[in-house]
Amino acid sequence: METRRIKWGIIGLGNIASQFAADLLLIENAELTAVASRDFSKAEQFGGKFNALRMYNSYDLLFEDPEVEIVYIATPHNSHADLTIKALEKGKHVLCEKPMALSYKDAQRMVEASKKHNRFFMEAFWTRFIPSVQDLLQKINNGAIGNVNYIKADFAFHGSETENKRLFDKELGGGALFDIGVYPLFLSYILLGYPKEILAKAIKHKNDIDLQTSMILQYESGQSVLHASIVSESDMKAVISGTKGRIELNAPWFVADGYSLFKNDEKDAVVTLPTLGKGYSHEIIECQNCILNNEIESKLWSHQNCLDLSRIVEEIKTQIKLSF
Numbered sequence: 001m002e003t004r005r006i007k008w009g010i011i012g013l014g015n016i017a018s019q020f021a022a023d024l025l026l027i028e029n030a031e032l033t034a035v036a037s038r039d040f041s042k043a044e045q046f047g048g049k050f051n052a053l054r055m056y057n058s059y060d061l062l063f064e065d066p067e068v069e070i071v072y073i074a075t076p077h078n079s080h081a082d083l084t085i086k087a088l089e090k091g092k093h094v095l096c097e098k099p100m101a102l103s104y105k106d107a108q109r110m111v112e113a114s115k116k117h118n119r120f121f122m123e124a125f126w127t128r129f130i131p132s133v134q135d136l137l138q139k140i141n142n143g144a145i146g147n148v149n150y151i152k153a154d155f156a157f158h159g160s161e162t163e164n165k166r167l168f169d170k171e172l173g174g175g176a177l178f179d180i181g182v183y184p185l186f187l188s189y190i191l192l193g194y195p196k197e198i199l200a201k202a203i204k205h206k207n208d209i210d211l212q213t214s215m216i217l218q219y220e221s222g223q224s225v226l227h228a229s230i231v232s233e234s235d236m237k238a239v240i241s242g243t244k245g246r247i248e249l250n251a252p253w254f255v256a257d258g259y260s261l262f263k264n265d266e267k268d269a270v271v272t273l274p275t276l277g278k279g280y281s282h283e284i285i286e287c288q289n290c291i292l293n294n295e296i297e298s299k300l301w302s303h304q305n306c307l308d309l310s311r312i313v314e315e316i317k318t319q320i321k322l323s324f
Contacts, residue, residue: 012075077173146244
């Protein structure tokens with residue numbers, strides 16, 4: 001039985017949207033139906049490059065397009081909530097780039113809109129769907145390293161205010177926590193669940209965004225030591241330690257092409273699992289499967305998962321006195 005093609009729209013045509021659109025072309029039953037930018041020349045250029053059928057100079061026009069089934073939202077963070085809700089109200093399914101919102105309250109509104117309009121909604125946590133993460137979760141659940149009691153993960157790079165303007169822009173929800181801190185927090189959450197206690201400290205920019213934030217998540221019998229920075233570099237490996245061994249995810253861990261398993265400090269196994277394309281393809285496949293099965297959320301990254309992570313981020317935001 002041939003699977004019907006799912007028709008996508010993309011709004012917010014920056015760097016991540018380009019990588020996403022390139023991966024979309026790799027999926028047989030996916031079609032890029034429309035793209036939209038407030039700058040029409042950008043929409044034309046992007047649409048031409050990725051074979052979009054239609055280009056629009058407004059998001060609203062794309063939401064009105066009867067053929068578009070699902071919208072991928074890759075606009076700046078501060079607009080995610082309102083645009084997601086608007087798209088859901090127009091009967092579109094939505095994949096919204098992470099972080100889904102800049103506040104827990106907005107995250108709740110987005111999930112409520114998905115339920116109210118009976119449309120699929122997911123935060124675009126692509127790392128959840130890459131083969132290496134799927135595989136290591138299965139191994140850990142099967143007891144490969146015993147009980148997980150320590151996680152070390154970071155996401156750090158040297159950004160520049162001239163080249164990465166959005167990152168340093170408070171109005172757009174810039175800073176380390178929301179842009180990249182969500183990744184290590186996500187890893188801790190999928191492995192250990194919701195923490196008992198959260199401790200966070202940040203170094204702030206003069207405009208009050210966080211340049212770097214360090215976080216400790218406390219669990220009943222484990223801890224996660226996490227870090228995010230837009231002003232310093234790290235090796236970008238992630239270590240997951242348990243009572244019987246440890247797993248090291250290859251760098252950069254959030255799109256790892258594999259991992260090493262250690263027992264008694266000796267390398268026990270090396271697992272190689274490359275991504276299809278850049279790696280956005282795996283979340284695209286998940287969205288399409290959910291839509292074809294008439295589901296409004298993914299079992300792998302559910303509405304509740306999205307909300308839990310948003311709540312963890314909100315607590316850190318409060319502790320480091322971040323406000324938008």
